[in-house]
Structures are given as structure tokens and as C-alpha cells.
Amino acid sequence: MVITVGRLVRASMVVAALLLPGAAGAGVLDRVAESGVLTAGTRADAVPFAFTGPDGTPAGFSVDLLEQVRAATAARLGRPVELKLQTVTTKDRLERIASGELDVVCEITTPTWAREKTVDFSIPFFRDGTRILAFRETLRTHPDPKDMLIGVAEGTTTQSILEDALPGIKTKSFPDMDAAFAALGKGEVQGVANIGVILLGLSRKLEPNRSVVLLPRSRPYGNEAMACILPQNDSAWRDLVDKTIVDLMAGLDDYDGPYMAIHDKWFGRDGVMPYPLDRSTRDYLLQMNIWAR
Structure with a gap:
């Protein structure tokens, strides 16, 4: 078998790369x-x-x-x-x-x-359930989540969970939950969805003086492990x-x-x-x- 110089050089480079600290391997x-x-x-x-x-x-x-x-x-x-x-x-x-x-x-x-x-x-x-948060006054005009436009964060499982639980629900994606909650405060969406603990944390941080409701009030739409x-x-x-x-x-x-x-x-x-x-x-x-x- 003939081993060329080129093959030897390439093989040496591979070995050296594997021995370097922080190498991919x-x-x-x-x-x-x-x-x-x-x-x-x-x-x-x-x-x-x-x-x-x-x-x-x-x-x-x-x-x-x-x-x-x-x-x-x-x-x-x-x-x-x-x-x-x-x-x-x-x-x-x-x-x-x-x-x-x-x-x-x-x-x-x-x-x-x-x-x-x-x-x-x-x-x-950790484990928690997916819910929708809405301002209490919103429920007077939009009592059913299917009548709301729901804000969700991009790259999360929230949207698919909502679609499975509430076929036909309308959602709008935002870069993160802070942006989704800001849209809620401006009335651009009627609710935001995530796990319940995150929704409550955001409401206390961004809208501490407004009364909020988590839907559904009993069991969540789906449990999520973290x-x-x-x-x-x-x-x-x-x-x-x-x-x-x-x-x-x-x-x-x-x-x-x-x-x-x-x-x-x-x-x-x-x-x-x-x-x-x-x-x-x-x-x-x-x-x-x-x-x-």
C-alpha cells in the first residue's frame, strides 16, 4: 500500500486537532x-x-x-x-x-x-403547567380564550400545546416573554401563554397594579417538565x-x-x-x- 505525503500530513493534522485542549472531541x-x-x-x-x-x-x-x-x-x-x-x-x-x-x-x-x-x-x-394569562377586565369582552389573540415566545413548546388543547386558537409570536407581555399591556394581544409560574412572575414585574387571571382556572392545558x-x-x-x-x-x-x-x-x-x-x-x-x- 502506498501512503502519500499528503495523506500523512492530513492524518497528522487530525491527530493534532484531537489532542488540542477544547477540541471538538x-x-x-x-x-x-x-x-x-x-x-x-x-x-x-x-x-x-x-x-x-x-x-x-x-x-x-x-x-x-x-x-x-x-x-x-x-x-x-x-x-x-x-x-x-x-x-x-x-x-x-x-x-x-x-x-x-x-x-x-x-x-x-x-x-x-x-x-x-x-x-x-x-x-x-421542575414541572409546571401551560396556561394563558389575561387581565381580569379583558374577560368581560373575551371570556373564551378561543376569542383572544394569544402572545407566545418564539422557539418554545407553548404554541403547539395550545393548538393541541384549543384547536383553532389564534397566536402571535414574539422574540421573548417580555415583548409578549408588553404587547398585552398595549392591548395588541388579549392574553399571553407560558407556564403558570413564569406568567405570574412577569405580571408582578411588568404589571404589578393590574388584576390578572390564569386560564384555565383548574387544570393546565399541559404539564411541562423543565x-x-x-x-x-x-x-x-x-x-x-x-x-x-x-x-x-x-x-x-x-x-x-x-x-x-x-x-x-x-x-x-x-x-x-x-x-x-x-x-x-x-x-x-x-x-x-x-x-x-
């Missing part, structure tokens, strides 16, 4: 071990999961979760690890993980099979993130432990937005631990 733990930096993404418009705090820095439930992931990564690697946070949107969050720009994104993303084609997901860390977005085919990194979430659930069966401490900080009686953890959601989260001791 390196996993997240390898890259962080080399750089000491965990690059993570979160939202700026998802109160109280992820938003810009009074000091201009990211804050919220998801930010605290990412800090737990950082601490677990540092413990695994036996070295200090810096958490570098960047803001993502519903349109670019998957692409920035798939491209390798970010190591992990935690906010309010729901896993779907379509999304699994380009990224992986952690086990869920998970962290992870790079594909990196099982070591996915295992670490999953174990971090599982470890947080210790004591949750008694409404105690580290998960409840974070939950109460943001959703408790004295938190940013009171939103009690109901029994069914607690049990759902506990069932995510499928690993035997």
Missing part, C-alpha cells in the same frame, strides 16, 4: 479541567427562574442550580472552577449548546424529541449534572433539604414570587431518581 469535564471555567447560559426574562437582578447580574432559581453544578464540577475535578454566565434566548439556546459555545443551559426549557436531535437534556428539576440543556454524546458530563440534581432532592419527601432551600428562596412565602410546591410535583421530582444505591 473533548468532553465538558476535560475542557473545564484545562480552563477552570464552566460556561453556562440562562435567561434574562424568566422571573424568578432566571432574570437580571437589581445589581445587573443574573439571578434566580436556575442560577442557583447552575452554582450547584459548578460546585459539583469543582469537587469532581479537585480544582477551583469559575462559573461564567451568559444570557440566552428561546431562539439561540439550543444552537449555542450544539455548537460547543456553552457547556450547559438551565432555565425553563422543556425536552422534546425534535430538540433531542441536536442536544441532550438532564433529568427534570431540564438543563447539555451537549450531545457526553455521558460523563450528563451524569454529573444528573447526580447534582438528584443530590439536591435529598429530604424532599419531607419538604426539606437543599432543593427546598433553593425553592423557598425564590418561590416560598418570603420569596420573589410565592408558588408552593404541590405534592404531585414533589412526587414527580422524587421519581426522577432511578439509580439504585
Whole structure:
């Protein structure tokens, strides 16, 4: 067999590329071990999961979760690890993980099979239901959501959930939930849709003096689990993130432990937005631990 110089050069270049720190074949733990930096993404418009705090820095439930992931990564690697946070949107969050720009994104993303084609997901860390928020006075003229124009954020599962639950419903897409809520305030739409906790957070942030209603008043249109977005085919990194979430659930069966401490900080009686953890959601989260001791 004849091996040309060109083939040798190309083969050498491939090997060299694979050996470089941060190369495409390196996993997240390898890259962080080399750089000491965990690059993570979160939202700026998802109160109280992820938003810009009074000091201009990211804050919220998801930010605290990412800090737990950082601490677990540092413990695994036996070295200090810096958490570098960047803001993502519903349109670019998957692409920035798939491209390798970010190591992990935690906010309010729901896993779907379509999304699994380009990224992986952690086990869920929260669950809530899709609802429509409208101003109370709007219901006098538009009592049925099918008579409303509903604002939704681009790149979310909200629109498909609404269309399945309410065939024929009219929706309008916006770049983010802040923009959708601004349109609601101007009367350009009669309602906005997302998971209930996000809708209540936005109403307190953007329209604190107006009475709002969540529809339907009883059961939501659909339940959505929230998970962290992870790079594909990196099982070591996915295992670490999953174990971090599982470890947080210790004591949750008694409404105690580290998960409840974070939950109460943001959703408790004295938190940013009171939103009690109901029994069914607690049990759902506990069932995510499928690993035997």
C-alpha cells in the first residue's frame, strides 16, 4: 500500500486537532479541567427562574442550580472552577449548546424529541403547567380564550400545546416573554401563554397594579417538565449534572433539604414570587431518581 505525503500530513493534522485542549472531541469535564471555567447560559426574562437582578447580574432559581453544578464540577475535578454566565434566548439556546459555545443551559426549557436531535437534556428539576394569562377586565369582552389573540415566545413548546388543547386558537409570536407581555399591556394581544409560574412572575414585574387571571382556572392545558440543556454524546458530563440534581432532592419527601432551600428562596412565602410546591410535583421530582444505591 502506498501512503502519500499528503495523506500523512492530513492524518497528522487530525491527530493534532484531537489532542488540542477544547477540541471538538473533548468532553465538558476535560475542557473545564484545562480552563477552570464552566460556561453556562440562562435567561434574562424568566422571573424568578432566571432574570437580571437589581445589581445587573443574573439571578434566580436556575442560577442557583447552575452554582450547584459548578460546585459539583469543582469537587469532581479537585480544582477551583469559575462559573461564567451568559444570557440566552428561546431562539439561540439550543444552537449555542450544539455548537460547543456553552457547556450547559438551565432555565425553563422543556425536552422534546425534535430538540433531542441536536442536544441532550438532564433529568427534570421542575414541572409546571401551560396556561394563558389575561387581565381580569379583558374577560368581560373575551371570556373564551378561543376569542383572544394569544402572545407566545418564539422557539418554545407553548404554541403547539395550545393548538393541541384549543384547536383553532389564534397566536402571535414574539422574540421573548417580555415583548409578549408588553404587547398585552398595549392591548395588541388579549392574553399571553407560558407556564403558570413564569406568567405570574412577569405580571408582578411588568404589571404589578393590574388584576390578572390564569386560564384555565383548574387544570393546565399541559404539564411541562423543565431540564438543563447539555451537549450531545457526553455521558460523563450528563451524569454529573444528573447526580447534582438528584443530590439536591435529598429530604424532599419531607419538604426539606437543599432543593427546598433553593425553592423557598425564590418561590416560598418570603420569596420573589410565592408558588408552593404541590405534592404531585414533589412526587414527580422524587421519581426522577432511578439509580439504585
